[in-house]
Amino acid sequence: MIQELSQDRPQRPGPVEGDDWSRLVRGSLLDGCLGEGLAASVAAEASRRASDPVIRETLAVIAEDEGRHAELAWDVIAFALERGGGKAQQALRQALDALETQKTPVLPSIPGVDEAFLARNGVLPQAELGRLMEECIQRTRARCQPSVSSAPQTIIPTPTTSFHDMGSPSRPHAKTSVRARLSLSMGATREAGASWSARK
Secondary structure, eight states, X not given: OHHHHHHHSOOOOOOOOHHHHHHHHHHIIIXXXXXXXXXXXXXXXXXXXXXXXXXXXXXXXXXXXXXXXHHHHHHHHHHHHHHHHHHHHHHHHHHHHTGGGOOOOOOOOOTTOOHHHHHHTTOOOHHHHHHHHHHHHHHHHHHHHHHHSSOTTOOOOOOSSOTTTTTOOOOOOXXXXXXXXXXXXXXXXXXXXXXXXXXO
16 A cells, blocks of 8 residues: 555656756757747637637647646746756756747648638648747747746746637646656656757
8 A cells, every 4th residue: 555655646856967957948948838839829829710610629629738738848947947056047048049049830832722721721821820939939038037037946937828818728637736747757858958959
């Protein structure tokens, strides 16, 4: 029975070196907060414009799922800032400087198919992708400001606008603590940070 109880308790992530915290911050900001935040915004907007109810519902599910991924990335950054100190905070500043270098996804050209038809079927026009990308960059930068201008342990606040408000229907899902979620995902997120660092 004691063994079963211990399995239900979240396990603390293992020790991480200072440079690893920095990579974790950079990867989480660019791949998670920005990349998956953008994916959530795009899916939510496409869901609103789609005419087919199945496409609308599918995109709404994607928007909510990507939104949760982005929020987990914010949790990871807050945890890394708390544990990584000044190096992690400096990495956050560097990642913020790199936001403007991130490229808007480019749609392939589809001859003979107009943008209105694509939008009705869940594909946004290129100009709309650019607008959402700029909004996501500004939102990400604004949310980071309290953390880069104060003590390293400052926790990044939760945004006032949720991805539910962006058009995706609310769905009940299990609420777990930040530390429990981190203990389950630290390995995957660390790999994402290492992948981002390798691309530099």
